[in-house]
């Protein structure tokens with residue numbers, strides 16, 4: 001181990017870029033004062049510090065002449081950058097420092113992947129599938145390296161960070177708050193997303209939504225080619241909602257949003273009638289029950305053979321249709337049956353298309369002529385057709401272009417055949 005004049009050492013630009021001008025704590029200074037610098041600084045042959053910037057700054061503050069150093073060399077610039085980050089792995093860091101580190105790790109990993117790919121390209125030809133799975137794993141890897149929990153947390157942290165870098169004022173404030181420990185990454189992410197949503201709604205108001213209205217369709221209130229969460233509809237303006245959301249657990253957020261949508265947009269006594277899968281029934285009740293009152297469950301009897309649910313080894317002969325109501329409670333004018341006879345597989349417009357006749361029965365039972373019925377996940381528009389067929393007004397929302405188009409085409413076809 002040799003000793004080098006404090007003044008001959010220089011800081012590394014990457015260290016400055018990531019960690020900035022950090023305050024040296026009094027405790028740290030006291031410990032150098034009492035014990036000296038026990039662990040030598042790691043420096044390059046030109047005296048650029050790789051590890052030990054704080055020890056160096058502390059020594060300067062205390063007026064020490066020399067500090068112990070160990071010289072190291074690197075086979076490449078990449079290895080040098082990696083070493084700076086690795087030596088700093090253990091120290092406490094702010095969110096901003098972690099994100100700067102993460103950006104650097106992403107560059108490093110990308111360059112390494114490129115090098116691997118070049119080698120592979122030379123020996124075996126390209127391996128795009130390997131590259132893809134590598135990319136999938138890299139988020140988790142970076143999250144681990146900068147100690148930020150899971151890849152999902154890192155993803156959210158990055159959204160906030162990127163927005164702030166683009167100059168978004170809300171995001172910049174959130175970054176400051178996270179650094180000071182006054183906001184969590186998930187909390188900040190939600191604020192950014194809410195803001196985006198509000199902005200989208202505002203721009204929708206300027207009529208960015210592709211609405212579909214024609215003179216021939218007085219009974220079609222409107223069709224929106226959009227996510228239902230973003231559509232600007234007056235509160236308390238819809239008589240009933242009849243819909244069929246996706247059922248899997250990846251879509252639980254949609255059920256939560258559906259409950260909020262129904263709570264806001266339905267008139268009092270309005271029904272929310274939704275097809276459901278049997279596997280996650282308790283979850284749907286949890287989401288819907290937070291906002292609306294449970295009314296009943298209808299059994300849609302399969303027209304045709306039972307459906308085997310391998311998850312529970314049940315031969316199922318029905319599908320539940322959940323009925324909720326925006327309070328106060330109000331009953332349909334005449335008694336209704338809770339058995340709905342399925343009208344069979346009609347799948348020519350949408351993979352998950354529901355039957356027209358079964359919907360007609362539900363519409364006749366639970367709604368009144370001229371009521372406005374909304375299907376916020378309308379698919380190919382079966383609810384819309386069943387509504388207008390029964391002299392109700394209809395509003396459809398569908399986020400996927402191809403289904404929205406199919407719904408429009410289907411309506412035109414229906415009008416022609418009338």
Ligand SMILES: C[S@@+](CC[C@H](N)C(=O)[O-])C[C@H]1O[C@@H](n2cnc3c(N)ncnc32)[C@H](O)[C@@H]1O
Nearest residue numbers: 227228244350352353354377379380382398399
């Ligand atoms: C099960 S399918 C509905 C099928 C429909 N009942 C029919 O008979 O054609 C659910 C539909 O919801 C749409 N969807 C999912 N999330 C949505 C959202 N946030 N806003 C609007 N539509 C959405 C999907 O694109 C899909 O077409």
